[in-house]
Amino acid sequence: MATYQINVNGENREVEAVPNTPLLWVLRDNLELTGTKFGCGMAQCGACTVHLDGDPVRSCSTPVSTVGTKKVTTIEGVSGEGLHPVQQAWMDENVPQCGYCQTGQIMSAIALIEKNPNPSDSDIEEAMKGNICRCGTYERIRKAIKRAANAEA
Amino acid sequence: MRTKTFDHKIFKVNRRDFLKTTSVSMSGLLLGISFSCTDTSKKLTGNPAAVFSPNLFISINGNGDVTLIAHRSEMGTGIRTSLPLVMADELEADWSRVKVEQAVGDEKYGDQNTDGSFSVRMFFTPLRKAGATVRLMLEQAAAKEWGVAVSECKAVNHEVVHTSGKAFGFGYLAEKAGALPIPDEKTITLKDPKDFKYITKQSSIVDLKDIVTGKAKFGYDTKLPNTKFAVIKRNPEAGAGMKSFNMDAAMKVPGVVKVFKMEAPGFPTNFNKPLGGVAVVAENTWAAMKGREALEVVWEKGINADYNSLTYNADMAKRVKTKGKVRRENGKVDQALAKSKKIIEAEYSVPLISHSPMETPCALAHVHDNICEVWAPVQDPQGVRKSLAAALSMEEKAVTVNVTLLGGAFGRKSKPDFVVEAALISREMGTPVKILWTREDDIQHDFYHFPSAQYLKVGIDENNKVNAWLHRSTFPPIGGTADPKASEPSGFELSMGMVDLPYAIDNICCESQDSKAKIRIGWLRSVANIHHAFAVGSTVDEIAHVRGVDPVQNILDMLGEDRKIDFKSLSPEFWNYNESAEDFPWDTARFRKVIETAKEKSNWGKSLPKGSGQGISVHRSFLTYVACVVEVTVDENNKIKIPKVDYVVDCGIPVNPERIKSQFEGGATFAASLALKSEITVKNGAVEQHNFNDYGVARMTDAPYETAVHIIESGEKPTGVGEPPIPPFIPALCNAIFAATGKRIRQLPIKLA
Numbered sequence: 001m002a003t004y005q006i007n008v009n010g011e012n013r014e015v016e017a018v019p020n021t022p023l024l025w026v027l028r029d030n031l032e033l034t035g036t037k038f039g040c041g042m043a044q045c046g047a048c049t050v051h052l053d054g055d056p057v058r059s060c061s062t063p064v065s066t067v068g069t070k071k072v073t074t075i076e077g078v079s080g081e082g083l084h085p086v087q088q089a090w091m092d093e094n095v096p097q098c099g100y101c102q103t104g105q106i107m108s109a110i111a112l113i114e115k116n117p118n119p120s121d122s123d124i125e126e127a128m129k130g131n132i133c134r135c136g137t138y139e140r141i142r143k144a145i146k147r148a149a150n151a152e153a
Numbered sequence: 154m155r156t157k158t159f160d161h162k163i164f165k166v167n168r169r170d171f172l173k174t175t176s177v178s179m180s181g182l183l184l185g186i187s188f189s190c191t192d193t194s195k196k197l198t199g200n201p202a203a204v205f206s207p208n209l210f211i212s213i214n215g216n217g218d219v220t221l222i223a224h225r226s227e228m229g230t231g232i233r234t235s236l237p238l239v240m241a242d243e244l245e246a247d248w249s250r251v252k253v254e255q256a257v258g259d260e261k262y263g264d265q266n267t268d269g270s271f272s273v274r275m276f277f278t279p280l281r282k283a284g285a286t287v288r289l290m291l292e293q294a295a296a297k298e299w300g301v302a303v304s305e306c307k308a309v310n311h312e313v314v315h316t317s318g319k320a321f322g323f324g325y326l327a328e329k330a331g332a333l334p335i336p337d338e339k340t341i342t343l344k345d346p347k348d349f350k351y352i353t354k355q356s357s358i359v360d361l362k363d364i365v366t367g368k369a370k371f372g373y374d375t376k377l378p379n380t381k382f383a384v385i386k387r388n389p390e391a392g393a394g395m396k397s398f399n400m401d402a403a404m405k406v407p408g409v410v411k412v413f414k415m416e417a418p419g420f421p422t423n424f425n426k427p428l429g430g431v432a433v434v435a436e437n438t439w440a441a442m443k444g445r446e447a448l449e450v451v452w453e454k455g456i457n458a459d460y461n462s463l464t465y466n467a468d469m470a471k472r473v474k475t476k477g478k479v480r481r482e483n484g485k486v487d488q489a490l491a492k493s494k495k496i497i498e499a500e501y502s503v504p505l506i507s508h509s510p511m512e513t514p515c516a517l518a519h520v521h522d523n524i525c526e527v528w529a530p531v532q533d534p535q536g537v538r539k540s541l542a543a544a545l546s547m548e549e550k551a552v553t554v555n556v557t558l559l560g561g562a563f564g565r566k567s568k569p570d571f572v573v574e575a576a577l578i579s580r581e582m583g584t585p586v587k588i589l590w591t592r593e594d595d596i597q598h599d600f601y602h603f604p605s606a607q608y609l610k611v612g613i614d615e616n617n618k619v620n621a622w623l624h625r626s627t628f629p630p631i632g633g634t635a636d637p638k639a640s641e642p643s644g645f646e647l648s649m650g651m652v653d654l655p656y657a658i659d660n661i662c663c664e665s666q667d668s669k670a671k672i673r674i675g676w677l678r679s680v681a682n683i684h685h686a687f688a689v690g691s692t693v694d695e696i697a698h699v700r701g702v703d704p705v706q707n708i709l710d711m712l713g714e715d716r717k718i719d720f721k722s723l724s725p726e727f728w729n730y731n732e733s734a735e736d737f738p739w740d741t742a743r744f745r746k747v748i749e750t751a752k753e754k755s756n757w758g759k760s761l762p763k764g765s766g767q768g769i770s771v772h773r774s775f776l777t778y779v780a781c782v783v784e785v786t787v788d789e790n791n792k793i794k795i796p797k798v799d800y801v802v803d804c805g806i807p808v809n810p811e812r813i814k815s816q817f818e819g820g821a822t823f824a825a826s827l828a829l830k831s832e833i834t835v836k837n838g839a840v841e842q843h844n845f846n847d848y849g850v851a852r853m854t855d856a857p858y859e860t861a862v863h864i865i866e867s868g869e870k871p872t873g874v875g876e877p878p879i880p881p882f883i884p885a886l887c888n889a890i891f892a893a894t895g896k897r898i899r900q901l902p903i904k905l906a
Contacts, residue, residue, distance in 0.1 A: 022439065025437060025439040029382070035366070035368065036367070037560070038438075040592040045511065075366065076366070083362075083366070090365045091361055096358070097229035098229030098512070099369055100371055100510075106365060124853075130852075131853075133822075134511050135229045135819045135822075136821065136851070138853040139818055139858070
């Protein structure tokens with residue numbers, strides 16, 4: 001066991017974990033931030049996507065020992081008082097079905113829009129193809145990303 | 154797979170027994186009321202402690218807050234929203250004042266097994282009556298308070314309004330309504346459909362905001378004090394036991410607290426029994442996983458140690474070409490085929506398929522003080538409760554099953570095995586325990602969609618008419634997961650797309666060949682319709698090309714005159730999804746209508762570039778009629794893209810059109826996974842795939858770019874939409890590929906190269 005100081009959603013948190021513990025399980029089991037989901041454990045599905053200094057990463061395959069001083073943002077940390085424009089777009093398009101993968105989808109989408117405020121279809125596919133949705137909400141995800149991009153523009 | 158769908162079950166246990174299911178009058182009460190608006194005084198709230206709760210599903214407190222019970226499980230269909238909306242509409246509740254509460258598993262709610270696309274079909278009318286009864290009681294309470302006739306009072310948007318214009322809020326009336334006797338059901342009036350405010354109108358799901366903010370609670374999101382975390386190492390061969398294990402290395406993993414054996418059930422395993430193995434319990438999920446990795450286990454070989462899917466499937470394909478057991482016979486197929494001028498002969502095969510919902514099986518259980526509490530994503534909470542009671546030797550009343558949101562299910566989570574695992578481990582530990590199935594566990598230990606082989610032989614006579622249809626199907630029946638003797642496909646499985654063939658062909662023979670389950674088989678979204686619709690829909694298209702007739706026209710030619718087909722007289726084994734032919738006839742006019750509408754909406758026959766094509770298929774499943782047109786492009790590298798899908802759906806009254814559309818959009822993608830990506834293979838009894846790296850499912854790049862869903866306007870009884878999107882999509886896609894490339898697809902997943 002080792003002690004790590006990590007910055008999660010703007011707060012410094014101290015966690016005890018073995019060094020190879022994936023950030024996912026630190027967030028969920030230690031910090032009880034359960035909005036980040038387990039889907040595959042090997043960076044294949046994107047359900048566990050969080051941001052490290054704004055970049056989307058698969059927290060299931062990111063050892064806590066590698067986080068260092070990078071700022072971790074989870075779904076619980078993307079909005080202030082209201083909703084993030086991407087979350088709002090998700091609601092406006094009624095994207096979710098079961099909802100399980102959607103926090104990971106939203107985290108990937110936010111990272112995309114922040115780097116590319118006006119993504120094309122192929123930009124969206126490239127950014128989102130690592131996020132699986134078994135309910136099949138991809139068409140609405142694409143629409144919601146475009147809606148959010150337009151709202152921010 | 155289904156229990157009987159008696160809609161009166163919902164009322165049987167109602168403590169005041171105020172509703173019956175016989176039809177109620179649609180006349181009068183709401184008609185002829187004029188509003189003169191001379192007195193606009195209002196009293197909105199009453200005794201805040203009062204709760205008016207005349208039935209199990211609806212309660213109203215003195216503040217006017219309405220609580221509606223969702224007794225079906227939410228796995229993405231929107232049912233947790235749609236059925237409460239039905240109640241709210243009849244109740245005249247303001248939807249923004251409604252809170253939806255999830256029911257625990259309890260027989261008092263009637264059927265809770267969320268499965269078979271029947272939640273709306275089964276509960277639409279009973280829950281309308283429940284809402285309408287409460288509405289009437291509120292109107293009666295207001296009438297009594299004012300000393301006027303009930304006919305002068307009308308519930309409108311959370312208030313009861315008198316013809317004079319004065320009004321009482323539902324909150325004010327709650328306590329007063331609670332003092333009234335339950336009205337005679339003859340006095341209950343359902344709304345005229347033209348007055349629906351929520352039914353057939355758009356509405357967002359109740360969990361939408363919680364989902365997008367990460368607050369929604371799924372199966373692994375609840376924790377109790379001192380919760381331990383568990384994973385299980387299971388024999389790769391389903392049901393087989395263990396010779397020995399060494400836990401030394403596992404116990405050295407920091408955080409691991411206990412390792413112990415769980416009994417294997419043997420094979421067949423049954424649906425509700427865990428697979429056994431070695432449980433690893435730890436202080437956190439990661440430690441449990443690492444502890445499991447460090448285990449050394451010597452497995453026993455079971456009765457399916459020689460199961461190889463490649464040889465098994467080849468054997469099915471060989472046997473299905475020989476005469477089988479006749480399950481439907483009309484006319485004389487052999488004689489007719491002898492007279493046919495043209496013959497089409499084809500074989501189809503579909504592999505084992507895993508459900509792989511995004512949320513793997515998982516549960517929190519706490520067994521303590523002779524009770525058991527669980528929080529779990531389950532489709533059948535009453536079945537879970539029974540299984541837990543049996544596994545723990547407890548009475549059912551000692552078991553509480555709290556239903557969380559389900560992160561997808563597709564049939565997997567109607568099996569309680571994983572919840573039983575959690576409870577058995579909790580009992581052993583004496584603490585709350587959360588169990589997690591990793592993705593590898595999920596893919597390697599599922600209740601798989603059955604592998605199948607089919608053979609079709611069709612004759613076309615000298616008048617260019619189909620004169621003979623022979624269809625043979627073999628697959629290990631679902632029953633084989635529980636019954637070692639079960640190897641014959643059952644009538645209900647064959648009624649999913651085989652013996653219910655609606656085409657007007659004089660000579661039809663449907664046969665089955667036995668196959669024995671060698672692995673856990675279960676039901677996956679649309680069940681046997683998947684492989685039957687694939688073969689039948691592809692064959693019908695092939696007939697069009699052999700006849701030299703446009704595929705849409707060909708289907709209409711084959712369908713014949715509008716009629717209601719009496720399938721019971723054609724095949725004694727015909728199963729109508731547990732419904733009578735009187736209530737839900739097999740109506741070829743509705744079938745025809747969805748085809749004709751699809752032709753129009755899809756711009757059928759439009760000019761497309763080389764390498765592109767359109768395909769159509771149509772199928773009735775779960776009593777819902779669906780036509781599907783898929784447009785496909787196939788590039789020089791055989792890469793398949795699906796730019797457009799048009800669905801036409803007739804599901805009777807479209808209760809929640811927005812969620813109907815989402816089910817079809819998502820259904821197209823789910824079916825695209827089955828058609829293009831998903832295949833489980835087995836070697837020496839063990840599944841060869843592991844995770845999404847080698848078990849393919851559709852990603853955004855594989856999914857249809859646009860799915861248009863056209864809903865037929867209908868006043869027919871509503872039917873479900875969870876499963877019906879799947880069956881016609883696959884043959885429509887394959888037929889489109891034929892149009893684009895000239896290649897016929899006989900085997901899933903599609904491999905063009």
